Amino acid sequence: MELSVDIAGVKFPGLFMNASGARCVTREELLALGASRSGAIVTKSMTVDRREGNPSPRYYGFPGGSINSMGLPNLGYKAYADLIPELKRFGKPVVASVAGLCEDDFPTIAELINAANPDLIEVNLSCPNIPGKPQIGYDPDASERLMKRVRKIVTVPMGVKLPPYFDPAHHKIMGDVIGRCGVDFLNLINSVGNGLVVNPETETAVIKPKGGFGGLGGSIIKPVALANVRAFWRHFTGRMPIIGTGGVMSGTDAFEHLLCGASAVQVGTALVEEGLDVFTRLESELAICMRQKGYRTVADCRGRLKEL
Ligand code: SIN
Helix, strand or coil: CECCEEECCEEECCCEEECCCCCCCCHHHHHHHHHCCCCCEECCCECCCCECCCCCCCEEEECCEEEECCCCCECCHHHHHHHHHHHHCCCCCEEEEECCCCCCHHHHHHHHHHHCCCCEEEEECCCCCCCCCCCHHHCHHHHHHHHHHHHHHCCCCEEEEECCCCCHHHHHHHHHHHHCCCCCEEEECCCEEEEECEECCCCEECCCHHHHEEEEECHHHHHHHHHHHHHHHHHCCCCCCEEEECCCCCHHHHHHHHHHCCCEEEECHHHHHHCCCHHHHHHHHHHHHHHHHCCCEHHHHCCCCCCC
8 A cells, every 4th residue: 555645745655754753852763763664754833942841740641642741852953953964864744833932033043954954844833841931833923823824934845834723713813824825734633732631549640740631632532633634624625634633543643644634644652652563563553444445546535524
């Protein structure tokens, strides 16, 4: 089964790749992704300065999902700029995920990272875990300002990773904003921000930062992810490449993302829980699923969700 895909003119040898944050902070983790079946190497979202992130425990997996409040632990953008040439030797796309703690950080990082020539840049407008910093993607004016500033700098395909939206009015507002900013692809969705998982035995939250509030991932968020993929697929009438992220634990989950309009999928919780072998499993499960349904390529089923 042919599972290679094209996103914004860049060829991905496989449609499964790591979600930013999952096993992609250090050089060793990034090299391991390069050697794995991941269809790309997506870096941890980088900030100007190196960060240790939030205090532990800051990730917790449970049946059905995960909660995290990592707080953007990363090596700092200069270290990732230095690593990009080495990562490109694996012959698969390198996706640099750019974050920031204030608006001015984004163009600063984008400039140096763009010069290091990753295959794509993903602008993360949706980290829910920095105390006192709301998710930029929930502020359409700030998102527009920021994307336009980064767009002026970036010469490789530029995408944005958005938080989930829960109302069609918000899909429309953000879709219109994105349409004005020269965005080449979307990544939908980041974790569902500020959930709270409680351990009734200990009568505590399961993670420490922000009083236990953190981003939810895994199966429990799949319907929210699918709805966002579908809503933006429709907004852009299928002409905006979308990476679907959220709840991809099996090949069938990926198939559902494709039906809703995704061109590729990212894997977060399942990669953290299962390790790099997850990519081989997901590829073979998706191939079986597509074959059973008579689809021969990813393009054959993309966006083909039937309405009742
Ligand atoms: C984190 O590092 O807290 C997660 C990053 C993100 O959700 O964008």
